[in-house]
Amino acid sequence: MRKPELSTPDLTARIEAMIIAGSLAPGDRLPAERQLAAEMGASRSKLREAIKQLASRGVVISRQGGGTYVAAPEEVEPVRAVFQSLAPLARNEAGYWRDVMEIRKSLEGDVAAFAAMRADAEDIARISTACDAVGKALLATDPQDAPLTPAKLDVRFHMAIAQAAKNAVLYQIMTGLETLLASSMADSLTHLYRLRAVPAQLDAQHRRIMSAITAGQSDAARTAAIEHLLFVESQLENIERDAARQKRSSHALQHINPMKEKQS
Known part of the structure; x- marks a missing residue:
């Protein structure tokens, strides 16, 4: 036919x-x-x-x-240029990742749900290929390396889902966010790679999203996408708290040691 x-x-x-x-x-x-x-x-x-x-x-x-x-x-539309101008903030501003995660949680659950409802065989194949590629990169990359390749592949995976959602408005928003998402993901992976079990967990979460989409289970796809982002958010919060605690401890030691020297 x-x-x-x-x-x-x-x-x-x-x-x-x-x-x-x-x-x-x-x-x-x-x-x-x-x-x-x-x-x-x-x-x-x-x-x-x-x-x-x-x-x-x-x-x-x-x-x-x-x-x-x-x-x-330099020839891209002004809307995308605006998102591109925000990318340095996503990389360098402390806490800016929270804003990025907030908008991702608002969008990507529905994107995954729509993909589960509307994906055809070509969409499923594209998502599967992208999922395999980012999974291989996540599991093979040394935690000490800058994770640019996994980050780019991660964007490709999420954009494959957005394409399968077949919602022109959502797709254009996700396209505009492409650079910002890439910056956010690269920063996230830089920190998350300090936790050895995390790459495998991220890969498993991606596969749960893909499986729900493949099975046409929109609610499960939405839940899997949101749970994935909540996991990333919680891990980053833990890392942020640990870094703040380490900074306080280091600061305290700097004050204690001079006092000991004076006493001696």
């Missing part, structure tokens, strides 16, 4: 997912219209409309002489 033709929003989301995943990098030319339409199982008219929508948002640009290209970072 012939597969149903993709809608314009689905095409828009799929092209954008290719950009997020790195299949199409900034400056790359999109494949020829006929080729891209055939690969995606869509009519050329709907593909043109999808590309027009992406161009209106600054995700792709048309250049004189022919061809459509992925926009360079």
Whole structure:
């Protein structure tokens, strides 16, 4: 039986997912219209409309002489630029991760639930591939290494779920948050890697989310996604408290030692 033709929003989301995943990098030319339409199982008219929508948002640009290209970072839409400007705060401001976690908890439970209700076979395959990739990176990476690769793969996993949710508004918000999420995840993993059992726990949590989506269990998917974020949040809070306690202890010792020297 012939597969149903993709809608314009689905095409828009799929092209954008290719950009997020790195299949199409900034400056790359999109494949020829006929080729891209055939690969995606869509009519050329709907593909043109999808590309027009992406161009209106600054995700792709048309250049004189022919061809459509992925926009360079300085050419992206203002909304994404705003999120990108927040990324240094997510990395460097003490406690800013709490704001990031708050918005993630608000969004990602529903994203996972919608994915469980709407994911097709291609979506499931994409989520599974992304889950395997981030799991392998989490379990193989030395805790002392900067976890940029797992962080990028983690974003890819969450964006695969967002694509499967098939909600254009949620997807665009998640796309705008991409850089902020990457910064947040990298920072989280830097701290969480100090706890040896955590990478395996994160991998297991990702797989619970994926299993619920695969089984079409929306409530279970929502619960698994939120529990995952609550776990990350609780671990970061513990790390933050331990760091504060260590700082107080070190500060106290600095005051005690000079007093001992005077007494001697």
